[in-house]
Amino acid sequence: MRRAGRIAALTGAAAAAFAAGEVYRYIFCRNSGIIGRLHEPRGHKEDYYLHRDGDAERLRRCRCIRLELTNDRGDTLEGYYYPCSGAPCGRIAFIVHGYRSEHLETAGMYYDYYKSRGFDLFTCDLTAAGESGGRRYGYDIFESRDVKLWLDVLLKRFGADIQIILHGFSMGGATVLKVSDSCPEQVKFIVSDSGFTSGADILRGRIGAAYPLFRLMNRVISGYDMDDTDVRENLRRTDKPVLFFHGTEDRTVPFHMGEELYKLCPTEKDCLLVPGARHVESMHVDPEGYAEKLDGFIKRYIK
Structure with missing residues (x-):
């Protein structure tokens, strides 16, 4: 009986360790494991996916200048520069995608807007x-370091006279706020669409009392602390104008986070809180209102 009890205890411990590992992979890793294969959430209505995927396919067919860098972790990163005309124009909208996304499905939805305003993307x-x-994902820690590297690449490639709009979505919206206190002067303003206050706040809301365990696991495995993903202090120190967008029906990054970040911002700022919009849906639900807010910032801060 004792042996059977020990076997049962060991089996239970092994199962718990396996389950914790799978949850960790789902939260932090590109290869999301068994949970990722079984659980693919679709948090938008079907018309949003049709819009997003159609725009992504159109962008895939557009001519672009491919850029590449290697970060301090040894990862090779890919960049894509889309001139609005025959040659780079010096006015650049830098689109930063979110968690478990990629460049086409985010930038595709904003390519026509920025091209029509005379911006390279x-x-x-x-x-x-x-x-x-x-x-592994950095929940804005790795991503903010890499965005700074890309800003350096753009300056070296296209010159010190360029003007940049830094426009991020979801985790990308947090990433652009993370770098908001250390941007070069060429970044004229920042747009945070559905950005979170911190990755830690998001995870606490998802996994509750298990957060300390996964915070510790991530410190050991990935080498950063989830508590350091907080963007509030960076935002308090920024000298850049910031434009915020958030949908009132956002269940991925709660709406109140957008309200809190807007209130914290010490610089010139504006916001559009879109009734009925879910996560990163503000442009999709209210394209006229979104464009009006962006147009106002462009007229004010871009020459």
Whole structure:
């Protein structure tokens, strides 16, 4: 009986360790494991996916300048520069995608808007996304470091006279706020669409009392602390104008996070809170209102 009890205990411990590992992979890893294969959430209505996927396919067929860098973790990252005319124009919208996304499905939805305003569009696959290397997500820690590297690439490639709009979505919306206190002067303003206050706040809301365990696992495996994903202090120190968008029906990054970030911002700012919009749906639900807010910032801050 004792042996049977020990076997049962060991079996239970092994099962718990396996389950914890699978949850960790789902939360932090590009290869999301068994949970990712069984659980593919679709948080939008079908018309949103039709719009997104159609725009992504159109962007795939557009001419672009391919760029590449290697970050300090040894990951090779891919960037894509889409001139609005025959040659780079010096006005650049830098689109930063979100968690478990990639450059086409985010940038595709904004290509026509920025092209019609005379902007080149630059976007990239963040670490562990799309065609870029990397195995694990940084919840804005890795991503913010890499965005700074891409800004350096753009300055070296296209010159110090360029003007940049830094426009991020979801985790990308948090990433652009993470770098908001350390951007070069060429970044004229920042757009955060559905950005979170911190990755830790998001995870606490998902896994509750298990958060300390996965925070510790991630520190050991990935080498960063989830508590350091907080963007509030970076935002408090920024000197950049910031435009916020958030849908009132966002269940992925709660609406109240957008309200909190807007209130914290110490610089010139504006926001559009879109009734009925889910996660990163603000442009889809209210394209006229979205364009009006962006147009206002462009007229104010871009020459």
